[in-house]
Amino acid sequence: MLIAILSLTLLGSLLGLGLGVAAKKFHVEGDxxxxxxxxxxxxxxxxxxxxxxxxxxxxxxxxxxxxxxxxxxxxxxxxxxxxxxxxxxxxxxxVADQGPQIAAVAEEICIGCCRCIKVCPTDAILGAAKQIHNVIREACTGCGNCIDRCPTEAMTMQPVPVTLQHWIWPKPEMVGA
Amino acid sequence: MTTYLLLLISTALVNNVVLVKFLGLCPFMGVSKNMDSALGMGLATTFVITLACGASWMLEHWLLEPFDLVYLRILTFILVIAATVQFVEMVVKKSAPALYQALGIYLPLITTNCAVLGLALLTVQEKMSFIDTLVYGFGSALGFTLVMLMFAGLRERLALANVPAAFSGAPVSFILASLLSLAFMGFAGLNFQ
Structure with missing residues (x-):
């Protein structure tokens, strides 16, 4: 038991040391x-x-x-x-920019199929099988992967809702415009 | 000397690692779209297999057997193989950036190429001597490179052929691979007596 642990530790550290030296020696200067x-x-x-x-x-x-x-x-x-x-x-x-958009679930047509959860790169969709899903707004990057996956078209891209964290003072209106 | 030559022919052609033992099919299908990357992949794998076979022999005879640790065989072999692949990746990235780009994800995936671990385990089970192990690993890897090159060349021509729509792409490549495998079965009839 002890000798197995010791030998694997030794082997691992030797290989790690070797790779570390090699990484220094073969270092490629990235752009x-x-x-x-x-x-x-x-x-x-x-x-x-x-x-x-x-x-x-x-x-x-x-x-x-x-x-x-x-x-x-x-x-x-x-x-x-x-x-x-x-x-x-x-x-x-x-640049076609409608302002930042994030995904949203239309709760009345979501059937809880979990397909959108699997394609979300940031794990921003919450839900389980046959449970209505929801989007964690802070985690959604608006990549749109989930839109095509939804069989009932319950996923849509919506403008980021205005919250206290996002709200900005509106620009003054132009006189005579 | 004749023994080593026979061992080379036996491992590269008669007992070809891809087409007869069916090991290492992932890069065989994945990186065989053009000749250049197939050759690069073959050479990188050759280097890894030869080194891994040698290292496995040393591990088995100097560490595992004397200390009665044979049950750790797969673990230690994978450790050594992973380290070797990392080393090869660094060398390729430094010396041939174009090849590094062409091989892409398949270069680190040599670690999980079952041909590497399979050959290391086979050589240990056959209780070969050190030189035999190296020749066996090198011969098998040569066979791998040869088959990769042949398959890539065939697929390059196949890309120009008029294949029925249902068969185009992967299906016809699988048919091609099976035909190539059948052809390699013919080497089983080689006789040097």
Missing amino acids: PLTAEIEALMPGSNCGQCGFPGCPGAAAAIADGSAPVTVCPPGGKALAQALAAKLGISIDLGE
């Missing part, structure tokens, strides 16, 4: 710009941009093969931040 862009992205790896997750999209944006407007959940705010980071100017009018 610092890619890392900075990745930090700005939503990070939910929803895949709506067509790249393998946010790291893939960040690499594509960094080498210029993807526009800064590639991220639908990020919307205008992210496009603006990325454009500022990369020092390019973009036409924000092109």
Whole structure:
């Protein structure tokens, strides 16, 4: 018993040490710009941009093969931040942005099939079989994966409801507009 | 010398790891879409299998058997294989970034390639000597690379062929794999006497 534990511990630490040394020796300098862009992205790896997750999209944006407007959940705010980071100017009018949206369940038609729960990348949908589901607003990134999965069209994208945390003072109305 | 040559032929062709023993089918189907990545995958796996077989022999004879720990065989072998694959991943990322991109997720998945663990366990069960183990592992890995290359070449041509819609994509690849397997069964008739 003791010798088994000791030998496995020794083996594990030796291999770990070896790999640690190898990691230092074969270290590849990543593109610092890619890392900075990745930090700005939503990070939910929803895949709506067509790249393998946010790291893939960040690499594509960094080498210029993807526009800064590639991220639908990020919307205008992210496009603006990325454009500022990369020092390019973009036409924000092109970005179809209805303001941030999150998923919502229409409780009268939800049949409790659990399909939307399985595709949610952030585990934002709460529910069990034959129980009406609900969306945890703080966790939903608005990737829209669940919309197509719902057999009864009970999942819809809704504008983020105004709460005390979100409310902003409305802009003054233009006189004579 | 003849023994080693026969061992090489036996492991690479007659007892081919993919088409006769049916081990390592995941990369066989997954990374055989073009020749370049198939060759890269074959070479990476060759390196891992040879190293893993050698390391497993040392573990078995210097650690597990003397201390009566044979029941820890699978655990220790997987540990060594995982470490080897990590090492190969670092080397490939440093020396061939294009290959690293092409192999993608299949490179770390060599860890779970059953051919690697299968061969390490087989060599230990057959109670081979150290050199025999290395030749056995290397030969099997060569067979793996050969089959990967053949299959990738065939699939590249198959992509241009006019396949019935119901069979296009994966189904026709499976039929192709079974035909290739049938062809490799023919090597069982090799006789060197």
